[in-house]
Amino acid sequence: MRYFIRRALHAVFLLFGVSLLTFLFSALTPGNYFDEMRLNPQISPETVAALRSQYQLDRPLPVRYAHWLNAVAHGQLGFSFAYNNPVAPLLWARARNTLLLTITATLLAWLVALPLGVWSAASFGRAPDRVLSWTTATLLVVPDLVLALGLLILAVRTGWFPTGGLVSVGFDELSVSHKLRDIALHMTLPVVSLVLATLPMLVRHVRASVADVLDAPFLRAAAGHGIPQRKLLYRYALRAAANPLISLFGFSVGTLLSGSLLVEVVMSWPGLGPLLLESILARDLYVVIGGVLLSMLFLVGGSLFADILLYLADPRIRTAASAK
Amino acid sequence: MPLLEVKNLHVSYSARSGEVCPALAGVNFDLGPGEILGVLGESGSGKSTLAAALLRLLPSNGKIQKGLVLFEGKNLLEVSPQDLRRIRGGRIGLIFQEPSSSLHPTLQIGQQVSDVLAAHEYLARRALNEKTSQLLASVFPVDPERISHSYPHELSGGQRQRVLIAQAIACGPSLLVADEPTASLDPTTQKEILQLFGTLRQKLGLAMIFITHNPALLASLADRILVLYAGRVAEIGPAAKVLSSPQHPYTAALLRCLPTDFAEGQSARKTRLHVIAGEPPDLSLHERGCQFEPRCTERMEVCQCDEPAVNAVGELHEVSCFKFAG
Amino acid sequence: MQPLLRVENLVKHYAAGRSASLKDKLTALDGVSLSIPSGETLALVGESGSGKSTLALCIACLEPPTSGSIWFEGIDAAALGENQQCLLRPQIQLVFQDPASSLNPRWTALDIVSEPFLVQGRFTKPDRAVRALQLLDRVAIPRKMAARRADELSGGQKQRLAIARALALEPKLLILDEALSALDCSVQAQISNLLLDLQSSLGLTYLFITHDFAMAAHMADQIAVMYQGRIVESGPSEKILSSPNHEATRSLMAATPRFIETPGVLVHF
Numbered sequence: 001m002r003y004f005i006r007r008a009l010h011a012v013f014l015l016f017g018v019s020l021l022t023f024l025f026s027a028l029t030p031g032n033y034f035d036e037m038r039l040n041p042q043i044s045p046e047t048v049a050a051l052r053s054q055y056q057l058d059r060p061l062p063v064r065y066a067h068w069l070n071a072v073a074h075g076q077l078g079f080s081f082a083y084n085n086p087v088a089p090l091l092w093a094r095a096r097n098t099l100l101l102t103i104t105a106t107l108l109a110w111l112v113a114l115p116l117g118v119w120s121a122a123s124f125g126r127a128p129d130r131v132l133s134w135t136t137a138t139l140l141v142v143p144d145l146v147l148a149l150g151l152l153i154l155a156v157r158t159g160w161f162p163t164g165g166l167v168s169v170g171f172d173e174l175s176v177s178h179k180l181r182d183i184a185l186h187m188t189l190p191v192v193s194l195v196l197a198t199l200p201m202l203v204r205h206v207r208a209s210v211a212d213v214l215d216a217p218f219l220r221a222a223a224g225h226g227i228p229q230r231k232l233l234y235r236y237a238l239r240a241a242a243n244p245l246i247s248l249f250g251f252s253v254g255t256l257l258s259g260s261l262l263v264e265v266v267m268s269w270p271g272l273g274p275l276l277l278e279s280i281l282a283r284d285l286y287v288v289i290g291g292v293l294l295s296m297l298f299l300v301g302g303s304l305f306a307d308i309l310l311y312l313a314d315p316r317i318r319t320a321a322s323a324k
Numbered sequence: 325m326p327l328l329e330v331k332n333l334h335v336s337y338s339a340r341s342g343e344v345c346p347a348l349a350g351v352n353f354d355l356g357p358g359e360i361l362g363v364l365g366e367s368g369s370g371k372s373t374l375a376a377a378l379l380r381l382l383p384s385n386g387k388i389q390k391g392l393v394l395f396e397g398k399n400l401l402e403v404s405p406q407d408l409r410r411i412r413g414g415r416i417g418l419i420f421q422e423p424s425s426s427l428h429p430t431l432q433i434g435q436q437v438s439d440v441l442a443a444h445e446y447l448a449r450r451a452l453n454e455k456t457s458q459l460l461a462s463v464f465p466v467d468p469e470r471i472s473h474s475y476p477h478e479l480s481g482g483q484r485q486r487v488l489i490a491q492a493i494a495c496g497p498s499l500l501v502a503d504e505p506t507a508s509l510d511p512t513t514q515k516e517i518l519q520l521f522g523t524l525r526q527k528l529g530l531a532m533i534f535i536t537h538n539p540a541l542l543a544s545l546a547d548r549i550l551v552l553y554a555g556r557v558a559e560i561g562p563a564a565k566v567l568s569s570p571q572h573p574y575t576a577a578l579l580r581c582l583p584t585d586f587a588e589g590q591s592a593r594k595t596r597l598h599v600i601a602g603e604p605p606d607l608s609l610h611e612r613g614c615q616f617e618p619r620c621t622e623r624m625e626v627c628q629c630d631e632p633a634v635n636a637v638g639e640l641h642e643v644s645c646f647k648f649a650g
Numbered sequence: 651m652q653p654l655l656r657v658e659n660l661v662k663h664y665a666a667g668r669s670a671s672l673k674d675k676l677t678a679l680d681g682v683s684l685s686i687p688s689g690e691t692l693a694l695v696g697e698s699g700s701g702k703s704t705l706a707l708c709i710a711c712l713e714p715p716t717s718g719s720i721w722f723e724g725i726d727a728a729a730l731g732e733n734q735q736c737l738l739r740p741q742i743q744l745v746f747q748d749p750a751s752s753l754n755p756r757w758t759a760l761d762i763v764s765e766p767f768l769v770q771g772r773f774t775k776p777d778r779a780v781r782a783l784q785l786l787d788r789v790a791i792p793r794k795m796a797a798r799r800a801d802e803l804s805g806g807q808k809q810r811l812a813i814a815r816a817l818a819l820e821p822k823l824l825i826l827d828e829a830l831s832a833l834d835c836s837v838q839a840q841i842s843n844l845l846l847d848l849q850s851s852l853g854l855t856y857l858f859i860t861h862d863f864a865m866a867a868h869m870a871d872q873i874a875v876m877y878q879g880r881i882v883e884s885g886p887s888e889k890i891l892s893s894p895n896h897e898a899t900r901s902l903m904a905a906t907p908r909f910i911e912t913p914g915v916l917v918h919f
Contacts, residue, residue: 224412225412226412226414226444510905511861512902538907594870596846
């Protein structure tokens with residue numbers, strides 16, 4: 001228990017540090033949101049200066065940071081210059097879309113990777129394993145961008161899938177089941193793209209971990225007791241190989257918000273990715289910091305989640321933790 | 325009708341370089357029901373290979389080249405995978421070396437024993453749990469419930485060994501094969517485990533193949549002893565005979581290596597023990613002739629050229645040595 | 651003539667559980683006293699958990715005792731500072747039970763035996779090689795095995811290598827912690843002969859830790875029986891073997907598998 005409290009505190013400090021660094025780096029980059037306006041001859045310098053002072057961009061850095069921290073303490077993440085809205089609801093709306101995509105893709109990828117990896121390990125060196133290894137290697141080599149674009153081209157040529165966005169025009173008039181179908185259709189390509197991008201690595205990890213364990217004495221002993229093959233593979237081998245896979249799963253959870261940026265941009269999915277991209281380019285300071293912080297939260301949370309899972313899954317860790 | 329007949333068993337391992345190393349070269353022996361056969365062998369003799377080969381559990385680079393393993397009338401080397409699975413654990417119980425790594429690290433003991441029962445018998449959950457408790461109670465006289473909910477890393481070496489025994493006898497096999505079951509244990513625990521084996525044999529009429537490198541362990545347990553050297557049977561005969569008047573030069577030399585019993589011969593303290601000169605042979609070199617010849621004090625010219633045939637030297641007592649060739 | 655090693659009232663507590671304080675403590679050694687005259691062998695017999703290995707670590711100055719004294723050649727080793735202990739350590743060397751885990755499997759035999767020289771910064775490179783080969787000769791490892799990696803050696807050869815490494819710094823006291831227990835019978839005989847030879851030629855003193863009474867009886871001048879962190883019985887081998895007093899001694903002797911080789915007669919244990 002104490003261990004987890006310590007880890008949670010550690011996480012809070014980490015988030016603190018990240019926010020500080022992000023703030024620093026964004027504020028130190030030359031230029032700010034209103035620079036574009038300065039180029040416009042129709043807007044007088046006084047207006048720009050007034051806007052700057054309205055948004056407090058002329059105050060010194062520590063003061064701005066302190067104000068921002070204060071806002072966070074009250075549950076607000078600042079104000080977006082571009083959207084003229086508080087940051088938090090903006091981020092949340094986009095994050096929801098991203099999570100819809102990534103949670104589906106992650107679950108699907110893991111559900112497919114586990115049996116494939118186990119099968120590959122069980123037929124180590126033989127035909128099924130070779131075919132799978134070759135396929136995963138190829139997929140790994142192909143850049144995610146190419147995969148996403150490839151799928152997009154498929155959509156354009158065949159017209160089976162929409163080519164972007166979350167919903168079709170006229171969404172609001174559809175019935176509930178049609179609405180769901182619409183979203184599902186729009187989701188298909190991005191999800192497939194994400195799954196194809198992450199699946200190969202997962203399959204390889206599962207294969208490696210399980211193959212390691214298949215040589216272990218306790219597995220031979222279990223085979224010697226006549227335990228059937230399927231039980232041997234899943235209940236005995238996979239369970240014993242679980243530790244590194246649980247850590248990997250924690251990492252998957254951690255990248256739920258950050259892993260899909262490329263796909264979202266290519267497929268025009270209205271998620272966190274495109275928002276962050278725009279905001280960085282436009283120097284929309286508080287959106288950027290808020291977005292980074294949110295991703296960081298997931299990353300740290302994911303690793304904490306993995307630790308909790310490990311604690312629950314492995315009795316040896318429980319014993320070691322209570323002995324400390 | 326013997327329970328187990330092994331005829332001309334040849335097993336080899338292939339190294340990564342492609343070299344083939346014979347681990348067992350023509351092993352023959354019989355085992356009757358309820359009989360305990362002690363297999364005496366040092367490192368490199370092929371004893372663990374023998375245990376694994378009986379049930380086709382060799383590691384991936386091992387191969388059974390030829391031979392017959394007849395168990396209850398069936399050739400184990402040719403039965404279907406389903407039948408083999410039923411025999412493993414169901415008719416033949418196997419206890420591997422190293423109790424510390426023969427149990428799954430993250431499953432509870434009770435679960436691991438139940439799994440063995442579930443693999444061979446169709447029992448409802450309650451019946452399964454009851455049977456598991458009974459089984460654990462038969463090997464753990466004290467507090468079997470606590471053991472059932474423990475994990476392997478929470479148990480001592482002796483306790484883990486008892487769990488392995490429980491798993492091996494769970495489905496009432498007629499043969500138990502134990503590979504160095506007491507190697508890593510304390511003397512007191514070792515004695516307890518050996519007594520447990522004796523009790524099981526009495527109560528269940530189990531036949532056993534007890535593999536060890538320590539001759540003293542077989543003195544009170546085994547009916548017959550088979551001495552294995554370099555993958556071949558050097559000598560096989562009644563335990564008392566083999567231990568008190570060993571006929572094969574290797575057996576005799578091995579028994580001479582032991583320190584004299586401490587109840588007598590105190591003047592022998594701190595004197596040099598008999599040793600067997602040289603090292604066990606490197607079987608990948610495929611040397612001709614008797615494998616023990618380089619180290620044998622009684623070697624003859626013929627020993628270098630041919631492998632000795634099996635000769636009878638007494639009642640059910642056989643030796644592979646040219647000393648006894650007709 | 652003072653004994654080479656004299657241990658007086660050695661106590662060692664380990665902190666158990668979460669607290670770093672010694673409130674919940676595990677007593678590994680509970681007032682152990684023994685002495686070994688120079689050139690002799692003391693066998694320390696006991697079950698696992700009796701504290702034998704802890705005692706070995708304390709005597710070798712690898713673990714500080716909680717209280718008590720360890721007199722080595724008249725110097726109180728436990729009371730020395732860290733620097734001075736470093737000077738003392740080469741004189742007391744350890745050989746462990748499992749050579750596979752105490753020897754780096756990827757190093758060659760020559761490297762393993764030369765390591766102590768490197769660590770202590772003694773001798774020039776050619777000198778080290780010469781001395782290393784001499785050590786290998788001394789333990790009867792054929793020179794052609796010198797360039798082999800440790801994981802290519804047999805169990806007996808590995809243990810010889812461990813002994814050679816222990817001899818590199820010319821120690822006076824060798825602590826053998828179950829050094830023979832993992833070996834085959836014929837190999838045990840070879841190694842025990844080697845140890846006896848080394849003792850007579852180099853004047854070594856041995857602390858021979860084992861749970862095998864038969865080997866203890868064979869190798870040792872004195873036997874001390876350990877039980878739950880205490881020495882419950884000790885004395886000359888003959889006395890202990892012919893008339894054991896303590897329950898622990900008797901049960902250990904009874905548990906040692908033996909058979910007496912008289913033609914036609916077999917005595918069980």
